[in-house]
Every structure is written in C-alpha cells, then in structure tokens.
Amino acid sequence: MAEAGENTAVTGRSCGACCTKLLDFGVALGGRAILDHVNLHLHCGELTALIGPNGAGKTTLLRAMLGELPHTGDIQFIPFGGRPNRRLRIGYVPQRLAVDSAAPISVQDLFAGALSRWPLWLGYRPSVRDETVRALSQVEAADLLDARLGQLSGGQLQRVLLALALTPLPDVLLLDEPMAGIDHAGIVLFYETISKLRQEYDLAVLLISHDLLAIAGVADRMVLLNRTILCDGTPREILSHDLVQRTMGFSLPSGQVPAFTGRHHLHDRPREVSS
Secondary structure (H helix, E strand, O other): OOOOOOOOOOOOOOOOOOEEEEEEEEEEEOOEEEEEEEEEEEEOOOEEEEEOOOOOOHHHHHHHHOOOOOOEEEEEEEOOOOOOOOOOOEEEEOOOOOOOOOOOOEHHHHHHHHHOOOOHHHOOOHHHHHHHHHHHHHOOOHHHOOOEHHHOOHHHHHHHHHHHHOOOOOOEEEEEOOOOOOOHHHHHHHHHHHHHHHHHOOOEEEEEOOOHHHHHOOOOEEEEEEOEEEEEEOHHHHHOOHHHHHHHOOOOOOOOOOOOOOOOOOOOOOEEOOO
C-alpha cells in the first residue's frame, strides 16, 4: 500500500488494456463533504470490492458515478485500442427493488419496458423476447421469463436485475450490496455468476459488501473507503491490514484465512493512499 501522505495520484496496480478512472472525485451535499479526493482505477476483467464503515460514502460514490448526484473531479473510460473519454456504459444492480407482490408485472414485462419503446399493451416484438431470454440465460434465470416479479425470491430477483444491468453489456458493473437479505444458496450462486461474467466479458465490477469474508473469496481487489480511499490491495493483504481492522472493527481470527478464488495479484503490495 502507498503510505498515507505519499501523495499517490491513483490507486491499485498499473492499467491493463482498458480501465475506468475516477480522478479527484468528490461529492458534497448540504455543504458537507461526503467524498473527497477519491482516485481509483477499475480494471477490465477485475472484480473490486468496495468496503468501509456505515456512512463512509460507498453508495454515494455509486450514485455519483451513475449521474444521480453532482460531483467534482472527473470520470474517464479508456477502451481497448480506443480513445479516452468515450461515453461510459454503466450497469447497476441496487441493494433492493420494491416490488408490489400483487402487481401483474412479469420478468418479460420488465425487460420489454427497458428494451423497447413499443407500448407494452401492444405486445412484444419477437426480438425483444429473444433478447430477454439471452440476457436471463447469462445468469441462469431463463426459466423466470414469464414469472411475476412479486413472486420471485430475493436471489431470483437479484439475478433478474443483474441480467437487466448487463443489457446492453456495460463497461462497468456497479453492485450495491446485492446480497442483502438473500439466503446462503442464493449468495453462492450470485457470486459464482458475477465471477464468471467478469472473466467471460472482461467486465470491470465494483461491488459494495459488508460481508468481508464472503466477498474476499471472489474479489481480485479490495478498496477501503471512508470519505476518501484509505487503502487498496488484494483481499488477503487488506483483511490482515491493521488500518482495515481498526476502521471496520474487523479482526481475522488467528489461522483463519479465506479460500481466495479471484484472480489476485499477490505480487503487488497493498497500498495506503493519502487523502
């Protein structure tokens, strides 16, 4: 890790073929700084877990990236073999979606509304249904095509929202605690799906999680945020770092090391970054 006060301009390892850059990113609401001098590279094909205490600004960061909140600084996307500043395509899966269990809205209706300007009461064009099946198949949810949204389990709904976030394929996928309230089997399936997709499509993924040990098993990197980025490294390095343990109130039990399955870069030293 780069030590605090080292005046590091960006975090993480050097960029690969393509990346998304947050440069001196900041958000102020009501005259109070929520995020300040956030510098972060999100690399294609890499899953980055964003961790931090409650109130650290994690969801605020995602909302600012989506354009829902005003921000200072810059966000850039450098595509493979392309020019910087091409319009960034972002996919997003929220923590939860309020759905009326009695509403007669199907998964197909949800996709049709997003994929076509054709009024739903006029029916679906065959191409829309085909695209929906293709998207759901990516997340092992094709069997949910005609299911009502209000009847889906938490895990099923999150996979449907993930499929929607991947249509069309984004440059960066933002996931805001997508596992909240989901059972263990649903969590395992969701993480396996995310890990497969980010490798298959060389997709940059930024995922907020409070379940540090679970996300450590699939993440390539962990970034500790508390108004600004405090440190950045591999899960093994981050979870054993005293700064993370102090900030999160987290202590890795002696001898208990998670089984890391992500594409970690253990030759890179974790870095603390200046505010």
